[in-house]
Amino acid sequence: MLFGALEAGGTKMVCAIGNEKGEILERVSIPTETPEVTLPKLLAYFEGKGILALGIGCFGPIDLNESSDTYGYITTTPKLPWVNCDICGYFREHLQIPVGFDTDVNGSLLGEATWGCLQDVKNAMYITIGTGIGAGVMTEGKLLHGMLHPECGHMLMPVRSDDTYGGKCPYHGTCLEGLAAGPAIEARWGQKAETLYDRPEVWELEAHYLAVAVVNFIMTLSPQKIILGGGVMHKDGLMPMVRQKVKEQMAGYIRTKELEDLDSYLVLPSLDDNQGILGALKLGMDRYEKEKTVC
């Protein structure tokens, strides 16, 4: 059984064909331009491949409410050519197969839940810290959508007293993304994050903010495991520092066996950066099963 997978990002579109075992058989990467230019290229890739369904993990915000007129659309994204793009409908119409659709971060979470390190938990988060900060959330075994979908990067944050940077987010200033995403690091310190690896003060502060966010997610969602992914987490030694600061900031308030073993609780992704495309594959598989059952 073959399924298509599309990891739709703001700079590139990763397309793949895989099977129900989570084996990726082939893949390509196509630059993200406008929908008029890019969508036909994606379609051309998937056509004639014999796939039973397509899954899309997509940058957002997107409309996941199946009773909405704009279900399957990219909605109010800052990537302007993609505003109100019916990406899900485009493939459904042209390929005439079921199309699964969710956020890119829910996709990554689903990949890890199906074939990675989240297989034994029903409540988890996948947080990505890169050019933005976003999170996929699973509660009681289901991907969380809610009213829209979580926008965890925009949590309002306490600014540490020694941090004079005013924050990068055009909406909220010092929200999590405004304080701790890659562009915020660059704006605060005057250089790209990956050129600052030899400056411990940069990463001590970064670890502090990520730890505050993790504490707040624990208080609000009570996940059984949390993954921190994305480019910023490539910095060696950052994760152990985040763990140490989570422990300090929790201050022993919640006592569970999970929190006693933070090395297993707060982890890096386990699927070699394939979590996103594998999650998209699973979105396609799940949609196929769902529509088969309905028929």
Add this chain to the structure above:
Amino acid sequence: MLFGALEAGGTKMVCAIGNEKGEILERVSIPTETPEVTLPKLLAYFEGKGILALGIGCFGPIDLNESSDTYGYITTTPKLPWVNCDICGYFREHLQIPVGFDTDVNGSLLGEATWGCLQDVKNAMYITIGTGIGAGVMTEGKLLHGMLHPECGHMLMPVRSDDTYGGKCPYHGTCLEGLAAGPAIEARWGQKAETLYDRPEVWELEAHYLAVAVVNFIMTLSPQKIILGGGVMHKDGLMPMVRQKVKEQMAGYIRTKELEDLDSYLVLPSLDDNQGILGALKLGMDRYEKEKTVC
């Protein structure tokens, strides 16, 4: 069909008998002393009433993990005589009926979801602001437990620059509960909250902190509706101020029909302070159905 309901609080225990329509037929209130003193009184109330099951909405933290050895226990509560009290097991053993068990705030949420203003949504929060701050959470139609259960009152918060109060929480200082629960208001302003109704600056600051918290819950959980209950919300005019500040702090980042109508999105409880006992009743009903199905 008759069911028992127990709303277990730190100062009093409300016991009631109701039916499957959500009608409370009788109730009593019993002061909370030690388990040795109080539990037999509760048992005496429920015995011989012909109830099919009992539901308990309980102060916490509690153990909700059914595969745990201490499922149904009150665990690390600051109310010391109740630490490690097997409250659920006590009634199960003595009454020999199914016993449903959840947090008091999940109970209140369930009451509103069954007979109140949350009947048409699957993602919601019930936040209580009183001597502490806690929240019940429903995601995709299920009460959220996760690793433990949400402890939303302990979210770490940005302190407003004009607020010099250091926070009341012994664990986290300026977490939400440390800044905005009743005891924090009293400690900051030197008088009990209910004697400060004529001081607008008290409530402007309170509304600010509650709004920051609501924004963060929207970003993290994406609820379709949020209830703010508890004693602090009895202050006239507080809720409209919270709504106004939520709107300002969201800064238009998320656009949904729900958020366009904050008067319907962010509301007071709808069940005349019966949401807790009705939720406990429903916990009993649900447990009865569950165990019947298993048999």
